Amino acid sequence: DIQMTQSPSSLSASVGDRVTITCRASQGINNYLVWFQQKPGKAPKSLIYLASSLQSGVPSKFSGSGSGTDFTLTISSLQPEDFATYYCQQYNSYPYTFGQGTKLEIK
Amino acid sequence: EVQLLESGGVLVQPGGSLRLSCAASGFIFSSYAIYWVRQAPGKGLEWVSGVSGSGGGTYYADSVKGRFTISRDNSKNTVYLQMNNLRADDTAVYYCAKGGAGFQHWGQGTLVTVSS
Numbered sequence: 001d002i003q004m005t006q007s008p009s010s011l012s013a014s015v016g017d018r019v020t021i022t023c024r025a026s027q028g029i030n031n032y033l034v035w036f037q038q039k040p041g042k043a044p045k046s047l048i049y050l051a052s053s054l055q056s057g058v059p060s061k062f063s064g065s066g067s068g069t070d071f072t073l074t075i076s077s078l079q080p081e082d083f084a085t086y087y088c089q090q091y092n093s094y095p096y097t098f099g100q101g102t103k104l105e106i107k
Numbered sequence: 108e109v110q111l112l113e114s115g116g117v118l119v120q121p122g123g124s125l126r127l128s129c130a131a132s133g134f135i136f137s138s139y140a141i142y143w144v145r146q147a148p149g150k151g152l153e154w155v156s157g158v159s160g161s162g163g164g165t166y167y168a169d170s171v172k173g174r175f176t177i178s179r180d181n182s183k184n185t186v187y188l189q190m191n192n193l194r195a196d197d198t199a200v201y202y203c204a205k206g207g208a209g210f211q212h213w214g215q216g217t218l219v220t221v222s223s
Contacts, residue, residue, distance in 0.1 A: 001169065034209050034210055036152070036210075038152070043202055043213035043214065043215060043216060044144075044152060044202075044210075044213060045213075046209045046210050046211045048209070049208070049209020049210070050209065053209065055208075055209055055211060056208075056211070085151075087151065087152050089152070089154065089210075091210075094157065094166040095154055095166060095167065095168045095169065096142070096154040096157070096166075097154060098151060098152045098153065098154060099151075100151050101151040101152070
């Protein structure tokens with residue numbers, strides 16, 4: 001199985017900051033990577049797919065990059081509604097696997 | 108509008124069985140894979156199982172292989188997750204999600220609690 005390692009596991013930032021979350025796959029995943037945002041009690045929301053494609057309706061403050069095994073999610077100009085938990089997931093091969101999550105908190 | 112609606116989550120005893128359903132609408136159901144993802148209380152997301160659009164391909168996480176069975180009825184636009192020999196660590200909210208387009212569509216989740 002492909003292991004997905006996210007870092008950091010938690011992150012404290014201020015409104016207006018720019019933050020980056022990293023996801024590393026244990027083997028190449030052909031850019032089949034999706035980033036989700038999840039708020040408490042809600043289903044995950046897809047932000048970025050195929051590593052760098054912005055999901056419909058998602059603001060351009062969210063961006064994804066990377067290839068091979070190393071990927072990043074960048075959020076620019078943080079707003080209060082952006083404080084949530086973020087997950088990466090590979091969908092290159094079964095079983096699909098998630099990173100352990102990054103909790104983004106207000107400083 | 109794409110909609111996914113899970114049902115079937117209840118309190119069940121360890122060793123028991125349960126069938127979850129995911130009813131879909133708003134898209135050509137047989138053209139898309141459907142997945143189950145779970146989240147234990149206070150924990151992260153765990154991919155559980157998936158089924159291809161035709162139903163001919165089924166996939167499982169190691170943690171549920173041999174205990175859970177995924178299936179679909181394309182005439183009813185519904186995917187099922189049969190869960191047998193349930194354990195306490197299967198306690199979670201179970202979500203179904205539509206494949207394609209970066210997993211844009213999810214249900215609201217159904218809670219399964221395994222406890223005596």
